Amino acid sequence: MKLKNTWRKTFGEQQRFMLMLIAPAVTLLILFQAVPIFVGGSASFRDWMLYNPKKTWVGFSQYASVLTDPAFLQIVLPNTFVFMFSSVAISLVIGLALALTLNRPFRGQKLVQTILLMPLMVAPVIAAIMVRWMFNDEFGIVNVVLEALGGEGQPWLVQRWSAFSVIVLTDVWLWTPWFTLLLLAGLQSLPKEPFEAAAIDGTTAWRVFRYLTLPMLRPVIIVCIVIRSIDAFRTFDTVWALTGGGPARETELLSIYAYENAFVFLDFAKGSAAAIIGALIILVVGLALYRILDHVRKMS
Amino acid sequence: MIKAKQWAVACAAGLSLLVGSLGSAMAQQKELRIAYQPNPLQEASIDMMLKWGEKNNVKIIKVPNSYGVYVEKMTASLTSGSDQYDVIWHNDDWGQLWAHLVEPLDDVAGLKYADKWSTDPIIFFNKDGKTTVVPMGQTLGALFYRTDLIKESELPKTWKQLVTLSKKLQGEGKVKYGFVGGMDPNSDWNSSLWTLWNNSCDVMKPFGSRDNAVLAKNGWTSAFNEPCMRQVVEFWWDALNTDKISPRGMPAYGRNEANAVFTVGDAAFTVADTTYWSEFNDPAKSKVAGKVGLAQFPIGPMGKNVTLWNELWGWAIPKAVPAERKALAKKMLSDIMLDEDGQLALWKKTGAPPPNAALWSKIAKTDAFMQSLQKYYLDSPHKIHSAYYFANWPAVHKAYNNTVTKAVTGGRSDIPKVLAEGATLVHDAAIK
Structure with a gap:
C-alpha cells in the first residue's frame, strides 16, 4: 500500500501510463539483451568451459589469450575490417547510383523499385546457401556462364581472395537495397530550389551531383555508413553458411572466431572475451564515425 | 427449491467424477521426452520408441534440435542440471565430454547385443567403468564405386591403382572425375582421414592410440611431421592439381557437394557414410541408381592393412532425470534393442547396420549390401576409432583440417612448411 502511494506520488497519471506502455519492451530488453550481456561479460573473466563450468575467477587471462592469439591478430581482425570496409563502400556506391536512377520518373519506376528491394526480404543464410551453389565449381551458374564465354571455370571457394570476394558480393547484394531505400528517401526530401x-544556370549533371546533391545528402550518407558499418562488423550468418571461415581460416571474421571458441570448442569464456573485445572495437569505431557525423552536420 | 438443490449436488458430483477420471488418466499416461536431431537414422529409432510407447501407454514426445547447435545446447542443458529431456542423442564424438553428466546404462539388459568395438570403454565409459550409451545404429564410411564402369576384379588395392584406373576412365570419357569426397571440417573422413588411416598414419602419435594417458605421455604430439602424413597430403595435392582425378573445388566440399557429383554420374568412386546407400540407389535422387557397389579402401605406400572405422550413434539419459523416468527410459531403450522388426525397418530405411549386432548375419542372408558390408567392413579386424576422446578434440580436428586444406590449396613445394606449422597448431590445440 505504501509502495503504491509512493508510486502515485512520484509519477503523475500520464507518466504512469507512459511507463506502463514501455514496460513490456523494457522487460524484454532486460531479459534478452542486458542479462545475456551481463552473463557473457561475467563469463569472460572466468574459467567457463561449457562441459565443465567451474566459473572460477581468472581475471583478464581470457582477454590476454585472445589478444595474443596470432590468428586473431593476423587473420581475424584484418579480415573483419577488410570485409566491413569493402562491403559498406561497394554497397554505398551502388546504392547511391540506384537511388539517383530511381529518383527521376520513368515508366515502370515503381516496379523496378520493388524488384530492387527484393534481396532485403531474403534471409542472409538462405542467400548464402544459394550463392554457395551458384559459385560451385561443378554445378554453379557462374562457371557455366564463364565457360560459355570461353573462360575457364574456377574453384571459387578454395582460394582466399576469391572466397572473400564471394562473401563480400553476397553481402553487397543483400544490403545495397537498404542503402538505395534510405538514400532515395534522403534525395526525395532535398529542397527543389537549388536544383x-x-x-536555369545550365549546370552539368555532374556538377549538380558534385556540388549540390552530394553535400546536401552527406548527413544521410554518414548515418547509413555508421549503422551499416556496425552491422557489417558483426556479420556471421552469411560467412558461416558460405565458407564457415575457410578455406583454412582465410575468411574467418570476428563473429566466427567468437562463435567457434564458445560453441564449437565449448570454451564459453574465451568466446565471450572475444565477443566483448569485438564490441569494444566497434564501440570505438562507432564513436569515431559519430564524431565525423557530428562534424559533418555542423558543416552542413 | 429442492429440485435446484438436487441439481446442484448432481452437477458437483458429476464434475468431481470428471476431474477425478481426468486426473487418474493423466497420472497413468507417463511421458518421455526425446531430444534428437532430425535425421533418417534417429527418426527410424524414434519410430521404434513410438511403437513401444503405444504398447506401454507412455507418451513419447519428440523434441528436434538443429545439428548446428546440438552439442552446445545439450551440454548447457546437462551442466545446468535440467531434466527437460529424458533421453538424448549421444555419439562417440562427445562420449567422454558428457561421461560425467549422463546416467550409467550398464544395467540395460538389451546392451548385451550391442557391437563391442563401437561401445569401446575408451569412448563411452565413465570414470567408474560404466557405459553411458545404448546404440541406435552404426555409422561407418565406405568406398562406393560405379559397377557399370568397374568390374569387381579391377577394384584398386592401392592409391596408385586408384589414380591409374581413374585416369583411364576419365581418358575414355566415361566419367569427369575418378574420386570425389567431402573435405571440409565436417566431412574430411571422406577424404584425408580415410587415406591417413590407410597409410598406417594418424592425426596424433602414437598411431592408433586413443588412450588419453598415452597421448599425454607422448606430449600430445601431432603426426604432421611424419613421412606418412606428407604422403597423404601429397596424394591429395596431386589428385586435385596434377592427376586431376578429383574436382579442384573439393577442398571446400561438404557431403552435399560430393554426393551431388557422384549421384549425377560425374565420379567413379566416392567415400560416404553407408546411410547414403539408399539415396545413391534411389532413381528419384540419383542418376547412378542400381549401378553402385561397395569396395574396400585402397591403401597408401606405407599402408599395411585396409583400415576402417565403425562407430555408433546412440541414446543417453541425463543424470538429472528423476529416478522413475530414468527407469522407464532404460526399459524403453532395452526393449527397442530387442525389437527385431523395428531394427529391420531401420536398416531398410537408412542403410545403417542396426544396433543389435546379432541381427547383422540374419540380414546378410538375404541382403547383398549387408553381405558386402560385413565382408569388407563390419567383420574386419583392422579398425580405428574415427575421433579422439579428449575435450579439445574439436579444436585439434579443426587445426588438422585447416592444415591439410592449406597444404593442398597452396604450392606443392610449400607442403613441408605448412605441415611443420600444422604440427605446432595441432599440439597447441590439444594442450590449451
Whole structure:
C-alpha cells in the first residue's frame, strides 16, 4: 500500500501510463539483451568451459589469450575490417547510383523499385546457401556462364581472395537495397530550389551531383555508413553458411572466431572475451564515425 | 427449491467424477521426452520408441534440435542440471565430454547385443567403468564405386591403382572425375582421414592410440611431421592439381557437394557414410541408381592393412532425470534393442547396420549390401576409432583440417612448411 502511494506520488497519471506502455519492451530488453550481456561479460573473466563450468575467477587471462592469439591478430581482425570496409563502400556506391536512377520518373519506376528491394526480404543464410551453389565449381551458374564465354571455370571457394570476394558480393547484394531505400528517401526530401536554380544556370549533371546533391545528402550518407558499418562488423550468418571461415581460416571474421571458441570448442569464456573485445572495437569505431557525423552536420 | 438443490449436488458430483477420471488418466499416461536431431537414422529409432510407447501407454514426445547447435545446447542443458529431456542423442564424438553428466546404462539388459568395438570403454565409459550409451545404429564410411564402369576384379588395392584406373576412365570419357569426397571440417573422413588411416598414419602419435594417458605421455604430439602424413597430403595435392582425378573445388566440399557429383554420374568412386546407400540407389535422387557397389579402401605406400572405422550413434539419459523416468527410459531403450522388426525397418530405411549386432548375419542372408558390408567392413579386424576422446578434440580436428586444406590449396613445394606449422597448431590445440 505504501509502495503504491509512493508510486502515485512520484509519477503523475500520464507518466504512469507512459511507463506502463514501455514496460513490456523494457522487460524484454532486460531479459534478452542486458542479462545475456551481463552473463557473457561475467563469463569472460572466468574459467567457463561449457562441459565443465567451474566459473572460477581468472581475471583478464581470457582477454590476454585472445589478444595474443596470432590468428586473431593476423587473420581475424584484418579480415573483419577488410570485409566491413569493402562491403559498406561497394554497397554505398551502388546504392547511391540506384537511388539517383530511381529518383527521376520513368515508366515502370515503381516496379523496378520493388524488384530492387527484393534481396532485403531474403534471409542472409538462405542467400548464402544459394550463392554457395551458384559459385560451385561443378554445378554453379557462374562457371557455366564463364565457360560459355570461353573462360575457364574456377574453384571459387578454395582460394582466399576469391572466397572473400564471394562473401563480400553476397553481402553487397543483400544490403545495397537498404542503402538505395534510405538514400532515395534522403534525395526525395532535398529542397527543389537549388536544383531549379542550377538548371536555369545550365549546370552539368555532374556538377549538380558534385556540388549540390552530394553535400546536401552527406548527413544521410554518414548515418547509413555508421549503422551499416556496425552491422557489417558483426556479420556471421552469411560467412558461416558460405565458407564457415575457410578455406583454412582465410575468411574467418570476428563473429566466427567468437562463435567457434564458445560453441564449437565449448570454451564459453574465451568466446565471450572475444565477443566483448569485438564490441569494444566497434564501440570505438562507432564513436569515431559519430564524431565525423557530428562534424559533418555542423558543416552542413 | 429442492429440485435446484438436487441439481446442484448432481452437477458437483458429476464434475468431481470428471476431474477425478481426468486426473487418474493423466497420472497413468507417463511421458518421455526425446531430444534428437532430425535425421533418417534417429527418426527410424524414434519410430521404434513410438511403437513401444503405444504398447506401454507412455507418451513419447519428440523434441528436434538443429545439428548446428546440438552439442552446445545439450551440454548447457546437462551442466545446468535440467531434466527437460529424458533421453538424448549421444555419439562417440562427445562420449567422454558428457561421461560425467549422463546416467550409467550398464544395467540395460538389451546392451548385451550391442557391437563391442563401437561401445569401446575408451569412448563411452565413465570414470567408474560404466557405459553411458545404448546404440541406435552404426555409422561407418565406405568406398562406393560405379559397377557399370568397374568390374569387381579391377577394384584398386592401392592409391596408385586408384589414380591409374581413374585416369583411364576419365581418358575414355566415361566419367569427369575418378574420386570425389567431402573435405571440409565436417566431412574430411571422406577424404584425408580415410587415406591417413590407410597409410598406417594418424592425426596424433602414437598411431592408433586413443588412450588419453598415452597421448599425454607422448606430449600430445601431432603426426604432421611424419613421412606418412606428407604422403597423404601429397596424394591429395596431386589428385586435385596434377592427376586431376578429383574436382579442384573439393577442398571446400561438404557431403552435399560430393554426393551431388557422384549421384549425377560425374565420379567413379566416392567415400560416404553407408546411410547414403539408399539415396545413391534411389532413381528419384540419383542418376547412378542400381549401378553402385561397395569396395574396400585402397591403401597408401606405407599402408599395411585396409583400415576402417565403425562407430555408433546412440541414446543417453541425463543424470538429472528423476529416478522413475530414468527407469522407464532404460526399459524403453532395452526393449527397442530387442525389437527385431523395428531394427529391420531401420536398416531398410537408412542403410545403417542396426544396433543389435546379432541381427547383422540374419540380414546378410538375404541382403547383398549387408553381405558386402560385413565382408569388407563390419567383420574386419583392422579398425580405428574415427575421433579422439579428449575435450579439445574439436579444436585439434579443426587445426588438422585447416592444415591439410592449406597444404593442398597452396604450392606443392610449400607442403613441408605448412605441415611443420600444422604440427605446432595441432599440439597447441590439444594442450590449451
